[in-house]
Amino acid sequence: MPDLNELLKWSIANSTLPPTTNQNGQQAATQEQVSSSEGGLTIRYNPPSQATHSGTSALHPTDGAPPDLSPASTPGPGTPTGELQSQTFPLPSTTTPKRDDLTTEMLDLILGKSDSITMKEKMAFAVDEGNPVEERVEALDDFEMLIELIDNANNMPILKLWQPLLGLLSSPEPEIVSNALWIIGTTVQNNIKAQAALYIHSAFPLILQSYLLSTSSPVRAKAIYALSASLKHWPLASQALSQSYPSDKDGKDITGYEVLLRGLGDTDKTVRKKVSFLISTLVLQSNDRYDDKELPNEVRNVIEELTKNTKKEEEKDGLIAGLSRGGIFAELLVQLKEVKEDNLEFEENALKGLINALKFDGLSTQEKEQFKGIWMGLSIQQREERGLDKDEIASADGLLA
Template sequence: MNNKGSGRRHIRLLSNRVVVGAVGGGWVPGMDLLPRARLWFPLTLFLLFLALSWVGDTASNKSSSVGGMFWATAKDELSQVERSDAEEPAAVEPDEMEEGGFSSVESMLQWAIGHSDPAKLREAAQDVKHLPSSEIKKRQAELQDLMEKLKMPSDADLMKVAIADLNNSSLSFDERYRALNELLILVEPIDNANDLYKLGGLDAVIKGLNSSESEIRTMSAWVLGEASQNNPLVQKQILNLGALQKLMKLVASSPVEEAVKALYAVSALIRNNVEGQQIFYAADGELMLRDIMSNSSCDIRLRKKSAVLAADLAVSLSANTHAPVTAFLHGSLFLKTVVDLTAEYDLDLQEKALIAIRSLLQLGTTEAKIFKDFCELGKALENMRRKFEELMLEEDQKEFVQELEILRQEVEHVFLKKLEKVPE
């Protein structure tokens, strides 16, 4: 399975979702199986496993199988316990555990046995020994059924549950928010993201963009951005459902986090996507980016993302002959807005501005004179050089500023080469 992101395992999101079967049947919700320190079965369940295995196989004194898993007989276990009373509890080997938990239910059971009280094990075995055979068989059947239920659900199963929760209007805010958070993790692998539409997930998530609750709108935008990142199939599906225009409106939202996640989704949807870029341009994408970049009171994350998106659009236009030709990428007001970012105090924003300027300079549609006369790019680059010289005296910033100066020189070189082509 191909992964787009960090590869966080879906097992992590089972906290507060996975349910554990009680011995008497039925489900006990809310038990957390995830964190290693809390990955614990009730001790009585293990005792019953061991005791039933011993009683059920006394005649043959062979290994007993419960729920498809093979265990040594209780008699063998008790002998082993007596031999190791003075020893430290058995530790779980590193290869028995996976990220976020145990590699299997069997290794989890073995770990619990090694950390159980030997006296209690012996006592439980003696108690079960006197049970009627009918009662023993009943409990063995219940345990086998339990083991079947404890099998880890697939990603598709988890996605179906989360989608069903989103479509259930009777659920609380916390439950719907949790469902979106689970989908956010699940759609990281490309294969899972591709299944989202088939499972009805895209419709459910896009519906969340219209929620009256900002947190739901924020999470919905985040899920859409994660699913469409570098994924042309999902990009097309989301665009066909008309979500881009909704996301662009959310970029202007007053809750900052909502605006940030909406712009992230917008960028993911139109990156290297001609159809998405056409919709973006038609919906006044220029004005949206220009307003953000020119607003010094705007959240710095939005300004940075806007500069990155401007660079992406320029690269896309330069590399793809089928990309839509748009006036704003070489419009004087837009170019000046990007150049003005070089005067901002934030070095990371300055770096993103330089990258955007370099990409815009390399477009054949941009004019060198506009950069020189209207945007005053030469003056801006010189001011950056002086500022970087001062900052290099500060040891904690020296290395990063040196990298910025190299980038600044590269932009200056591209700018001067572009000016050379301008007839006198």
């Protein structure tokens, strides 16, 4: 594209003004000065004379100077050529033609479905018992990946997906129950809004029943995972564990603490390890204090609703007192009496839980003496093999001295 200076030169060279006559009857060159509005730049107009003057450098179409073939002066498609041509250009249409060949499926492929629609479709497929179990499990697996996003997890009540999800816990297929528990745990993990939705939908007792009634180790392991996620950093964790729930097994009600006690004696080593980790987490959590003003409004409303009919003893009872009264600490001491080198993770969780219980004065005098005997029987190497750092070892030595 030619630059502005060349266009100005071209314009001046091809412009003409009517000649003026001076007092001698001769034509005089008219000089016109135009000032730029920018200030400081002056364009002086010198129209070409009819006669040829030597020494002038004015540009004129008839001058015999060699043509300027530089890229800046080479006319392009939009460069004026001195000739006016009549051209017409069609105006763009203001209406967009409709496409009748675009289907909903094609638009989904182009734009992609929203997570909400995909979640509803996956859940609808999973609850349909007419579909193959393997494909239902795959749909639940896809659903679990979507629910990892906290916004999708918080949209569960709006999309009314809690009800069908909890309905899957009564499925006769262990794989379906296991994946449903997995989704529950992922939904509420480190998400207090989703935890509130879980308790409002009465999911906690269903999780306990899933553990108690299943003969499948994967189902029981996933039930403990969901139980742990529902209790971790939940302000009413002690209240949830203290309440009695129908067991649907022997007709007797059972508390959450009793379920933890049974978990410590589970036949599956993986389940016992998960239960011991949950207990260790609850001991640490017992010292947490929650400020109602910092909680989201919907969570505060749920807590107020759940505490309306709470018994006074349940309201005052803390996690340490509940674990002690439920025989949890006593069972940990029993299992630690016999050191097993193939059970290091369980023993690590048990030892850390008992050390922290000592800090919060949660062990009875008898339990403290039992723990001291177990602790003194462990060598420094055995303590380190069980994941205890120097600070924890020093803390236990001081508390048991």
